[in-house]
Amino acid sequence: MAVAAITEQLKKHVAAIHTSGELSLLERKLANVLLLNAYDELLTKRTHTLPVRHLWAMLGWDDSNNTEYLQEALRKLNSTSIEFNMMKDGKHSWHVMSLLAYGNIEHGICTYSYTEYLAERLYKPEIYATINIGVQHLFTGSYALTLYENCLRYKTVGSTGWLELELFRRIMGADAELYDEFYRLNERVIKPSVKEINRVSDIQLVAEFKKQGRKVSAVRFMITESPQQALLKPVIENDHAAIQESDLFKKLLEHGIGKRLAILWILQDEARVREVVSYVEAKAHKKQVKGSTAGYIRTLYESEAVVGKTPFEEKKAQEEQGKKDEEQRKAQEKRRLVREAEFLREHTTAAINALSIEEKRVWASSYIAEVGSATTQTYNAETANFRVGLERVQFLAWLHKRLAPQINPTEYKAWLKRKEGDRESTKDGSAKL
Structure with a gap:
């Protein structure tokens, strides 16, 4: 049987x-x-x-x-x-x-x-x-x-x-x-x-x-x-199954490339296939492709044609990217310095405002002894202040340098997070208005 x-x-x-x-x-x-x-x-x-x-x-x-x-x-x-x-x-x-x-x-x-x-x-x-x-x-x-x-x-x-x-x-x-x-x-x-x-x-x-x-x-x-x-199957069959699930394989089918040929190309040189498809699609969007995209893709893939940047263009692009990266690095550094200065200014101002009258007098006496009495003639010991604006500003600038704290990373991160939250709130409020 x-x-x-x-x-x-x-x-x-x-x-x-x-x-x-x-x-x-x-x-x-x-x-x-x-x-x-x-x-x-x-x-x-x-x-x-x-x-x-x-x-x-x-x-x-x-x-x-x-x-x-x-x-x-x-x-x-x-x-x-x-x-x-x-x-x-x-x-x-x-x-x-x-x-x-x-x-x-x-x-x-x-x-x-x-x-x-x-x-x-x-x-x-x-x-x-x-x-x-x-x-x-x-x-x-x-x-x-x-x-x-x-x-x-x-x-x-x-x-x-x-x-x-x-x-x-x-x-x-x-x-x-x-x-x-x-x-x-x-x-x-x-x-x-x-x-x-x-x-x-x-x-x-x-x-x-x-x-x-x-x-x-x-x-x-x-x-x-x-x-x-x-x-054997994971090596032989599943690899092809994975290829058939890929976006690149599906794109090739959409352009009219046969299944077996699409798999073959991806197995041979996936990077070049991706480059060729992107190049042809960009051309097609500009209506610069005569005939079928399938034929154009096949012609480009099977030839030695350069579809991406030439070595010269690649070098030039890398140089331009390097300049952009440097500019971005400098901008980030500038933003960092501005933020740190703002952090120090806020904390120093808070420290000055928290001083008692006696503490202010001690600091004022140190300032006068350092710069001399000729430039501190309007000092009022009773209020521990300077009546003339110029002398008051010079004293506060001196005091800021003395009371500026060292930046604590943990406090600084918390302050940045709070500032970002305040900025987002401001944006939302402005949008609502």
């Missing part, structure tokens, strides 16, 4: 894709990256572009100046055929074509295209599952990544079904005569690939073999979720 159920479900997956010829790990990763970049526009555009520097970054390749290596990889994709086995009117329908129809590298841009038929097939996720770039980076073996891609399509049904060894070798690109002997195929291709998939990916495989007589004639892979899937 269980086998019958699986067999019936497998009919939904008979449109599996097989490639002929052995692809290296870089070539297989390149095929996936190019597809991911083009995916949202597979049905609307025949030609797609991707900056070479972004392409290398997605592949995790450090030698970004090795254009010949990339050319060779594109050449291999162009010469590799891809086959479809499909069901049509109850009968098998077989198709073959090149994995990549066209490739070009010029001015730091990789341009490529698929045939119309292949693009239509690739756009259907039930036929071809694009590989998450985060998972792809974890693989170090070409055979392991190839097997992972093919098994991933059967994850929901739990089995690839039986694959004749000849077909399996074609799918894996293990066409060398060396693999005519099953034990070598098993030791060098099947076992290492299963081991790596179980170690780094979100699925776990168990290989099973069918014999005809004493020889192994077919292989199938039982597929379950990996026990470490919970550890």
Whole structure:
């Protein structure tokens, strides 16, 4: 019963894709990256572009100046055929074509295209599952990544079904005569690939073999979720979920950028995406964008165009900001000195007003002894005051210096808070009037 159920479900997956010829790990990763970049526009555009520097970054390749290596990889994709086995009117329908129809590298841009038929097939996720770039980076073996891609399509049904060894070798690109002997195929291709998939990916495989007589004639892979899937998901899935919740991602969608491309850009260079979007929106508000904002955003992002300030403008802006900061610092210092002077004046005036007549006389006597009687002729000892205004002002100025307190930080903060409250009350009162 269980086998019958699986067999019936497998009919939904008979449109599996097989490639002929052995692809290296870089070539297989390149095929996936190019597809991911083009995916949202597979049905609307025949030609797609991707900056070479972004392409290398997605592949995790450090030698970004090795254009010949990339050319060779594109050449291999162009010469590799891809086959479809499909069901049509109850009968098998077989198709073959090149994995990549066209490739070009010029001015730091990789341009490529698929045939119309292949693009239509690739756009259907039930036929071809694009590989998450985060998972792809974890693989170090070409055979392991190839097997992972093919098994991933059967994850929901739990089995690839039986694959004749000849077909399996074609799918894996293990066409060398060396693999005519099953034990070598098993030791060098099947076992290492299963081991790596179980170690780094979100699925776990168990290989099973069918014999005809004493020889192994077919292989199938039982597929379950990996026990470490919970550890992989926060890195692979939740990161993308977080991106899709971000304002930047939503802005890209509003401008007409596809979901996959938006995620790809943000993963590649979030700062540049944000800069480009802000630049284009500012231009759009001024009605300086001809055509769609999506096209303008894509053109700017994928080129080397400077969308922010040039180094000269940045330096000039920093200098101007430095001047503003200095002016602001001086203004704050001036306000601080004014406030402290006001605090001291209030407290000193209060201290003078609190002096008794006897205390005033003592201070007046000290003042007269210091400055001399010639400038203090109008002093009245009975009132401890000076009758002439000029002499009185000079005495009070002298007394302020003597009675000015040291600023206590706690008292000063409380005084500032009270003053701010009084100012707000004054503002509210004025507004009401």
